[in-house]
Amino acid sequence: MFRLKENNTNVKTEVLAGITTFLTMVYIVIVNPIILADAGVPFAQVFTATIIATVAGTLWMGLFANYPIAIAPGMGLNAYFAYSVVGTHGNISYMTAFAAVFIAGIIFIILSLTPFRKNLIEAIPENLKHGITAGIGLFIAFIGLRLTGIIQAHPTNLVGLGDLHTPSAILALIGLAVTLILLVLRVNGALFFGMIITGIIAFFSGQLSFNEGFVSLPSLPEGLIVLNPVDAFSEVIQHSLYAVVFSFLLVTIFDTTGTMIGVAQQAGLMKGNTMPRAREALLSDSIATTIGSMFGTSPTSAYIESSSGVAAGGRTGLTSLTVAVLFIIAAFFGPLVSAVSGISAITAPALIIVGSLMMGSISHIKWDEIDEAFPAFLIILSMPLTSSIATGIALGFISYPLLKIVKGQWRQVHPLLYLFAVLFFIQLAFLPH
Secondary structure (H helix, E strand, O other): OOOOOOOOOOHHHHHHHHHHHHHHHOOHHHHHHHHHHOOOOOHHHHHHHHHHHHHHHHHHHHHHHOOOOOEEEOOOHHHHHHHHHHOOOOOOOHHHHHHHHHHHHHHHHHHHHOOHHHHHHHHOOHHHHHHHHHHHHHHHHHHHHHHOOOEEEEOOOEEEEOOOOOHHHHHHHHHHHHHHHHHHOOOOOHHHHHHHHHHHHHHHOOOOOOOOOOOOOOOOOOOOOOOOHHHHHHHHHHOOOHHHHHHHHHHHHHHHHHHHHHHHHHOOOOEOOEOOOHHHHHHHHHHHHHHHHHHOOOOEEEOOOHHHHHHOOOOOHHHHHHHHHHHHHHOOOHHHHHHHHOOHHHOHHHHHHHHHHHHHHHHHOOOOOHHHHHHHHHHHHHHHHHOOHHHHHHHHHHHHHHHHHHOOOHHHOOHHHHHHHHHHHHHHHHOOO
């Protein structure tokens, strides 16, 4: 079913890859409820909704698209939901905001059923695709360094070297050393075993404890939040949430499209300029966004942490299936998941190493042609600095057509690129983000 032989992989490798992806992204089931709690959504509601959305999207990705890519509520999109949509609109409740997410999800499904998103992937120039992959690599490594305190905020330079004597930084550096040694020795599942060893060290050094126990039953205190599409449409119209729906749609399309291209390229699954089974893959995200909004979570996205599973050897949907099954199990182990995901130093080494692996795409960029190189450079630079995949893509999409017009090669640019250059300019210049 998953064409393991065709993709030069086996069940053991795929399952290990799935566990690796799960461990690097399971933090979302704790972080997402914490962020959305600031919008007034009950913690237990978002915890369960996050798992439902993740399982729905990731199962679809594994079973229908056969890609080792996991889907879950997106970081950044949840903050936009909590602080820009609910926070700055005094008359908007989180119920109304979820109606906007639901409508964005419905439009998203319709777009995914048309050739539009598949054409969009093919319209993105090769150099920008390589820039997206490398930019995601830098971004994911920066996340790992920042979460563990190895890099921290600096009053003058924005970022600087953190205190390397803190338990978190020391544990992350030990984990990084252990994982790199395993990789150099070509140990199968090096990223996964690196996390296990780091977790054991964390436990015996007193950083990891299980004071809250291990097991709890999931619950949905609010039940279903969005039930009726007609009501959701009327909420959006009544509160004039068109810009909010547009922002959710634009950011989610490009977060997911960018991540899928990056991870598929890393796994060697792109066929030239096209992505096989693109429609099935892109549908997974739109379905998860729609289902997630009904239960109470912000829009979903393809997860850049999927690249850690690909680095561990994941090549097929069996990796995604493993991730989905582990999230279902996690629903009944809230306290355990909370304890492990609260120690970022356990998963950070994998993120940093995966970042270095994804940076290899830089070698494919035509650096001797400034009209090709600079937009790719903008993408690579801005993704980690703005903490947004979509913003990086936006700056690349705006600069690429402009430079081609100046060079007199405007005919080489796909019409979709011109369309999104204008849309991104409108979003960056006039809409909140």
